[in-house]
Amino acid sequence: MNLSNSNAPLARREALKSRLEQLTRMIEIRSVEERIQKLFGEGHIRGSTHLASGQEAVSVGVARSIDPDDIVTCTYRGHGHALALGVTTVGVIGEICGRTIGCAGGLGGSMHLVEPAVGLLPTAAIIGAGLPIACGAAMAARARGTDRIAVAIFGDGSANIGAFHESLNFAAVLKLPVVFVCENNLYGEYTRIELSTAVEDIAVRATSYNIPGVIVDGQDVDAVAAAMETAVARARRGEGPSLLEMKTYRYSGHSRSDPATYRRPGELDAWLKRDPVDILAEKLIAEKLLAPDGLEPLKAETRDTVERATEEVLASPHPDMSEILSHVSASSSGGDRKFTFWG
Numbered sequence: 001m002n003l004s005n006s007n008a009p010l011a012r013r014e015a016l017k018s019r020l021e022q023l024t025r026m027i028e029i030r031s032v033e034e035r036i037q038k039l040f041g042e043g044h045i046r047g048s049t050h051l052a053s054g055q056e057a058v059s060v061g062v063a064r065s066i067d068p069d070d071i072v073t074c075t076y077r078g079h080g081h082a083l084a085l086g087v088t089t090v091g092v093i094g095e096i097c098g099r100t101i102g103c104a105g106g107l108g109g110s111m112h113l114v115e116p117a118v119g120l121l122p123t124a125a126i127i128g129a130g131l132p133i134a135c136g137a138a139m140a141a142r143a144r145g146t147d148r149i150a151v152a153i154f155g156d157g158s159a160n161i162g163a164f165h166e167s168l169n170f171a172a173v174l175k176l177p178v179v180f181v182c183e184n185n186l187y188g189e190y191t192r193i194e195l196s197t198a199v200e201d202i203a204v205r206a207t208s209y210n211i212p213g214v215i216v217d218g219q220d221v222d223a224v225a226a227a228m229e230t231a232v233a234r235a236r237r238g239e240g241p242s243l244l245e246m247k248t249y250r251y252s253g254h255s256r257s258d259p260a261t262y263r264r265p266g267e268l269d270a271w272l273k274r275d276p277v278d279i280l281a282e283k284l285i286a287e288k289l290l291a292p293d294g295l296e297p298l299k300a301e302t303r304d305t306v307e308r309a310t311e312e313v314l315a316s317p318h319p320d321m322s323e324i325l326s327h328v329s330a331s332s333s334g335g336d337r338k339f340t341f342w343g
C-alpha cells in the first residue's frame with residue numbers, strides 16, 4: 001500500500017494555507033469529478049460514483065480550518081473532501097478506478113477513500129454512520145489528553161437519520177470536541193428537501209441539543225472557514241460540539257448517470273451563478289493574488305495535471321485477486337496493511 005510511503009498528502013494539506021492554492025484545489029476537485037464522470041462512461045469504474053461538483057468550497061473551507069491530525073468522517077460524496085484534505089489526485093482517481101496505486105490499494109473504490117496521514121477515516125456509504133464514529137474519535141482524543149477534534153460531514157438527508165439525533169445529543173451532553181458539518185444541497189437522492197424534512201434549515205435542530213447551530217454560505221470558502229474556525233476553537237476549548245449547515249448545491253445528479261430531471265426549472269442555473277470557484281477567483285483578483293485573466297489558464301493547467309494523474313492511474317495494475325480478503329476483518333495480526341490513526 002502506498003499510503004505511508006509518501007509525504008504528499010501532508011504537503012498538499014500544508015499548501016492549502018495559500019489562497020491561490022485554495023482556488024487551485026477547488027478547480028482540481030471540479031476537474032477530477034469531471035474526469036471521473038468520463039472514466040465511468042469509458043468503463044474504467046465499477047460500482048457507483050457520487051460527484052460533488054458545486055460543493056468544493058465546503059471541502060476546501062473545512063480542510064483549511066483544521067489540523068492534519070484532526071479526524072474527519074464523511075460519506076460516499078467524499079472525493080472532494082479527500083482531495084481537499086490532501087489525498088493526491090492519483091490516490092483518489094486510482095482508488096475510484098480500483099488500482100493498487102489508489103489510496104486504499106484499489107480495494108475500496110469510490111465510496112471508501114482513506115488517508116490516515118491527514119485524518120481522513122474511511123469514507124462510508126451508510127448515511128449518518130460517520131456521526132457516531134466522529135463522536136468516538138472525539139472521545140479518544142479527549143481520553144488521550146489531546147486537543148484534537150473530530151469533524152463529521154454529512155448531507156441534509158442524513159439529518160433525518162436516528163444516528164444524527166443520537167450523536168448531537170451524546171456529543172452535547174459529554175461536551176465532545178466535534179464539529180457537525182451538514183452539506184445541505186437540497187436533495188437526498190431524488191427527493192427535494194421539503195418532501196422529506198419538516199424544517200427548512202437543518203441548523204435549527206441544534207436548539208434541541210443546546211449547541212450552536214449556524215447557517216453558512218457554503219458557496220463561499222471564506223464563510224465556510226470562518227464558521228469552522230469558531231466551531232473548532234469552541235471544540236478545542238472543551239465547550240462542546242456545534243452544528244454548521246452549509247447551504248450548497250450539487251451540479252450533477254445523485255449518482256452515476258442520474259440526469260436529475262427532478263430539479264426545479266431554473267434551479268441549477270441560479271446556483272451556477274454563485275459558483276464557488278468563480279466567487280473565490282473574483283476575490284483573489286480583487287486581492288491581486290490572481291491576474292484578471294488568470295482563471296482560465298489556471299483551469300487549463302489544473303485539467304492537464306488531472307489528465308496526467310489519470311494516465312498514471314490507467315497505466316497501473318488492479319489488485320491481485322489474492323488481495324480480496326485483505327482488511328476484511330481487523331486483528332492484531334493485520335500485518336503491514338493496518339491503518340493506524342494517532343499512532
Ligand SMILES: Cc1ncc(C[n+]2csc(CCOP(=O)(O)OP(=O)(O)O)c2C)c(N)n1
Binds near residue numbers: 125126157158254
Ligand atoms: C442508512 C442508509 N439508508 C439509506 C441509504 C440510501 N441512500 C443513499 S444516499 C441517500 C440520500 C442521502 O442524502 P443526503 O444525506 O442529503 O446526502 P447527499 O447525497 O445529498 O450528499 C440515501 C437515502 C443509505 N446509504 N444508508
Ligand SMILES: [Mg+2]
Binds near residue numbers: 189
Ligand atoms: Mg443532500
